[in-house]
Amino acid sequence: MGYGRYLAIRLLNALLVLALVTLLVSILFTKVAEEDLKSSIQEQINMKLRANPELMKQLSADPERFQEWYQNEYNRLIGAYELDKPFWVRVLERTKDTLTLNFGNTKTPIFGETNVKKIIAAAIPRTVLLFTTAQIIVILIGLLLGVKAAQVAGSALDRAVSIIAMLTSSIPMWWFGMIAILVFSFKLGWFPSGGMTSTPPKEGFAYYTDILYHMVLPVGTIVFVLFGGWAWTTRNIMIGTMQEDFIMAARAKGVPERKVIYGHALRAAAPPIITMTIFSLLGSLGGAIITEGVFNWPGMGRLYWTALQQNETRLLMGVTFVTVALYLISMILADLAYGYLDPRVKVGASQRT
């Protein structure tokens, strides 16, 4: 199986996952739409009664006739809204809405908007801003610390990295965010407890420094929880590479140690490290989403939180669908990157026995 075929399978896989999620979302969509429509039908019948006192008088005299009239009216509206069609037909019809990201409106405005598509469009860049900044810092610290630890394997630094990795990987990131707010915002009052800007937002250049100021705590939280694991993974990959023959050859040639590490070893270790980057990015997305909610950062995480708190099912469907789609795209990118970086990739060929 060549790389092209592997990629094709991965693509197909992603499409399958997307289809499954679409189906799930559509089922939920149909259920919600049904509930909404039914309550609206009740409302319409009541309106009609109230608007027509003559009819009301006639009907209230005879409960049986009222029942009959009510049932007729109800059935007529159910038919008009196509609620009499079988469930699966409606699900399929909703699939189109899901795929075109047409999730409808929320009950109350969020970010001053009720259209789910627009709300999500406003949230994505903010999440990307927060998450990318944090991740870049994590990768830098992790890489440097990991390489250093691998260099002095077994030393105090190396052991410290392992211990930090174990400790921080046991901490729920969102909880650590709560602690950060408790300490740095409530107790010490150094940083704001949440949000992206002050209210009302500042003008001009101050607007950007204000955003940076608000980013300190969430970014600090994400970095603190993730950098240890990162350094540890880098260390393990590097130690593996450092035992390869070509490193010994380079050393034997008299290449300076610095160059051996950063020129030879790190270069060879790059492909696994980069795929690790992308996958750990994806893996930590979940935790980061909840953390965002804790810090009231107006991104995707906050949308999840709001959607769950206020029972905005339409918003939840939209956010989930978009998250999954982004996740799958990044996964394919990771595969592409790996194939590009490591020409040795011949997935499958070695597996065939």
Place this chain on the structure above:
Amino acid sequence: MRWVDLKESLKDFWFEFKRQKGGLLGLFLLALLVFTALAAPYITEPDIPEKWTAYWEGNPTNVPPVWYNYFTAKKLAPHRILTYRDVKITSEGEDLGGGIRYYAFEFDYNNRYDLPPKDLIIKNIGVKLADLNSPAQIVITVFRPDGQKIELLSADLVEGSIYQIAKMGAVRNNVFNWALQFEDPKNVEGRVETIKSTMDVMEVIFAKAEPGILINPQPLHGDYKFQVEIFTFNEGDRIDLKQIQIILTGRTYGFMGTDYKGRDLWAGLVWGTRVSLVVGVSVAVLSVLIGIAYGVTSAYLGGWKDEFMQRVNEFVASIPTLPILILLGAAFKGHVTLWTIVFLLVMFGWTGIAKVARSMALQIKEQTYVEAAKALGAGTGRIIFKHIMPQIMPYAFAVMALSVPGAVLTEASLSFLGLGDPTAVTWGQILYDAQTNSATINGYWWWVIPPGLAISLVALTFVLIGVALDRVLNPRLRRL
């Protein structure tokens, strides 16, 4: 494998494991956690899960633990409940003539605190009235250490009466009028009504009788005596004080304080161990077993079946777990049970292990003893379970331990989003309540810190055990 062999290999294993300090620490923590989980009904009370979702009447809300007093300059009164045994009955139905009977009891309160109790609640006075139209009369008086006496309340007493001293308008009036005689008139000038409606009744009762008592009460330490007198006016009236309860609502409570419902967080913390351990361990064990069975079967079958099973594996692996779990959780909101969560986590959790198990099985499959077994006519099932699985099991134990933390954290995350089992006592759910009630920005540290530490502790325990097992069972890693 014979029994002696098993014993021997266990002995070898223990010899190696003993040298892993982290692993030993992990084992110790595990023992501690298991003990806590098992002993939860004895450490706290056995009916915590039943009453967890309700408001805990009589308990103070959002107060820190008692030991907080060691760290603050202002000492806060703890929560106290007095019963029949703690009160001194001074008169039990003395006949005052004319059908009037007189009951009285007293209780002492030694106020050593800078902030007195939040409230004084007297309830469960067993009163049976012969005529509902002529209720009994209750008079509550406090004798202060400085010799002052305040008549707090004089009110009707009927069946089921509850007296919440700090919340009753009549008490507020009486206390205010009493304190006014000591207060500097300049302090209250023009603000009488505001001060009266905003003052903390309990603080004034326990304050020094000096100017400033109303606007800035200073605590008066010493022994306070509360006297409760009851008068009944009909021959048939009965008073029974056996069930009486006097609650001095604390400004601190128990080992871990309380949350917005007045729930004892210590109880929640102890009982939460059960859920965390059960969910974590069962998810890990189930997903590892399923993963290994799947991987080994896939490797053994080979050919297009292997290919197909691998595709299925990849498909499940590429589903982003948390968003899907959130979506499913929202769809079944309120009907999620712990076992639903376990099931869902297992459903997404077996894939990684299946991959590794498959590649290990592919190597083992080529060994000569498998070929020999085949030649002897052993069936597929026998070869898989008798010859391949035992080789992979040691690895499985390490993976099991290492996959507990993920399960524990995911369960906590779901509960934190409000999608967990609503009837279970979980740490994630305590933190969810903390978050929705803005505990962080109000500084309710006792509500935020302990549950998260507990989650981290469980995760860390299994990380330590897992890493140690991995080092012992996979010797190739030891050089690292």
